[in-house]
Amino acid sequence: MISKIEPEASIRVAIVGAGLGGLAAAIAIAREGHHVTVLEQASTLQEVGAGIQVPPNSSKILARWGLLDQIEAVAVKPNDFRLRSYRDGSLLSTQNMIPHAKAVYGAPYLHIHRADYHAILVREAIRLGVEIVLNARATGIDFDRPAVVFEDRTAFEADLIVGADGLKSRCRESMLGREDPPYLTGDLAYRIILRIEDMKKVPALHDLIEKPNIDYWMGPGCHAVSYMLQGGQAYNVVLICPDTLPEDLHILEADPEEMRLLFKDWDPRLRAMLDLVVETKKWRLRDSREMPTWTHPSGKFVLMGDACHATLPYLAQGAAQAIEDGAALGALLGQVNQTWQISDALRRFETMRKPRTERVVRESRALQDIFHLPDGGAQMKRDFNLTQMKPFEGYPNRWADPVFQKYLFAYDAYEEALSSA
Numbered sequence: 001m002i003s004k005i006e007p008e009a010s011i012r013v014a015i016v017g018a019g020l021g022g023l024a025a026a027i028a029i030a031r032e033g034h035h036v037t038v039l040e041q042a043s044t045l046q047e048v049g050a051g052i053q054v055p056p057n058s059s060k061i062l063a064r065w066g067l068l069d070q071i072e073a074v075a076v077k078p079n080d081f082r083l084r085s086y087r088d089g090s091l092l093s094t095q096n097m098i099p100h101a102k103a104v105y106g107a108p109y110l111h112i113h114r115a116d117y118h119a120i121l122v123r124e125a126i127r128l129g130v131e132i133v134l135n136a137r138a139t140g141i142d143f144d145r146p147a148v149v150f151e152d153r154t155a156f157e158a159d160l161i162v163g164a165d166g167l168k169s170r171c172r173e174s175m176l177g178r179e180d181p182p183y184l185t186g187d188l189a190y191r192i193i194l195r196i197e198d199m200k201k202v203p204a205l206h207d208l209i210e211k212p213n214i215d216y217w218m219g220p221g222c223h224a225v226s227y228m229l230q231g232g233q234a235y236n237v238v239l240i241c242p243d244t245l246p247e248d249l250h251i252l253e254a255d256p257e258e259m260r261l262l263f264k265d266w267d268p269r270l271r272a273m274l275d276l277v278v279e280t281k282k283w284r285l286r287d288s289r290e291m292p293t294w295t296h297p298s299g300k301f302v303l304m305g306d307a308c309h310a311t312l313p314y315l316a317q318g319a320a321q322a323i324e325d326g327a328a329l330g331a332l333l334g335q336v337n338q339t340w341q342i343s344d345a346l347r348r349f350e351t352m353r354k355p356r357t358e359r360v361v362r363e364s365r366a367l368q369d370i371f372h373l374p375d376g377g378a379q380m381k382r383d384f385n386l387t388q389m390k391p392f393e394g395y396p397n398r399w400a401d402p403v404f405q406k407y408l409f410a411y412d413a414y415e416e417a418l419s420s421a
């Protein structure tokens with residue numbers, strides 16, 4: 001176990017939630033020699049969902065933690081980002097990722113299955129001595145003690161409590177002192193995983209799987225994203241379309257026929273992919289609003305990850321921001337060896353992280369409009385810019401916008417944290 005701080009100078013940190021963000025914080029804080037306990041409501045440690053994109057701003061953190069080899073062993077690196085028109089799949093804009101990401105930002109762009117990502121973080125947290133307590137569903141926070149409160153077990157005391165309990169955060173509601181349900185975005189996602197073996201049998205799909213890329217199709221009110229996963233054995237497809245779920249249900253088994261109908265006028269290759277779908281689910285997409293603060297006035301509690309900045313997945317940056325949060329919190333707590341110093345570290349954490357994550361939430365929401373333009377003047381202007389103009393600041397392919405790309409990918413959470421005054 002890495003231990004930079006003398007045991008008597010370490011603090012006790014309780015993290016609520018063992019998602020990607022909570023685990024990242026656990027690793028980063030434990031690396032600094034503090035004692036970390038993660039309290040997770042689930043009875044087993046597993047991540048649901050499908051693929052996840054890991055951009056250079058998070059892969060450079062994984063590299064710093066010595067985890068990149070393990071991640072790369074089960075990930076896929078896309079060559080290019082390709083934005084396409086929905087009807088015929090014609091290419092509107094391409095942004096190179098190999099060699100661009102490594103050459104310019106010193107870290108790769110990766111695609112990984114969430115379960116693999118989560119398992120690697122869990123293993124590393126345990127290796128570093130982090131305790132993970134399951135079946136621990138927080139019902140609130142006692143901010144002054146501070147302690148995590150449960151209905152069915154004794155409250156858990158620590159010197160610092162980190163609320164990393166995701167979009168539907170009890171910790172956030174406890175801090176606000178009121179209910180604060182996630183906000184509707186008007187969209188839902190179908191999440192699909194195909195077998196590459198099945199795709200190989202369909203000639204129309206060969207050029208999509210010839211080598212790893214990431215493909216986006218943009219169309220009226222909807223978009224689709226696809227990329228390879230699991231060393232090229234699987235293929236991840238996400239379809240975004242208007243939210244038609246009943247008010248009280250956020251995830252529902254979906255009828256593949258209903259899904260195919262929604263995309264019946266789209267690129268024949270996309271339709272050929274959807275023909276392979278046997279079962280799928282639809283997930284309501286929700287996000288959050290900017291909070292006045294992430295830190296409780298006691299100076300002993302802070303929120304992070306989706307609990308305070310849940311975002312639409314359109315920029316593929318939600319988990320990356322949670323990983324950045326974890327890294328930044330760890331780096332700042334690495335300078336703490338007395339409990340009275342915690343509140344200052346939290347103030348610095350919030351000052352450095354809040355503006356960035358809020359911008360990512362806003363930019364992700366703005367992509368909803370860019371991707372989903374109906375056929376017509378604005379769509380033609382978007383496509384003209386994409387096909388005829390060199391990328392400029394504000395370019396509709398946000399990953400190719402030279403200024404925004406640098407803002408996203410060049411960020412180093414450790415450097416930022418250590419240089420924050």
Ligand SMILES: Cc1cc2nc3c(=O)[nH]c(=O)nc-3n(C[C@H](O)[C@H](O)[C@H](O)COP(=O)(O)OP(=O)(O)OC[C@H]3O[C@@H](n4cnc5c(N)ncnc54)[C@H](O)[C@@H]3O)c2cc1C
Nearest residue numbers: 017019020021041053138166305306313316317318319320
């Ligand atoms: C369709 C889709 C695609 C996405 N694609 C990408 C992508 O490509 N790249 C990317 O960077 N991001 C992506 N995201 C976003 C990303 O999934 C989230 O931003 C990220 O998982 C947030 O991590 P978190 O740890 O903050 O929250 P979560 O992952 O939600 O984890 C919260 C944890 O807290 C636990 N918990 C909740 N309540 C309690 C409680 N009361 N007590 C104890 N434990 C509790 C939960 O069980 C869970 O384990 C995508 C999201 C969606 C919906």
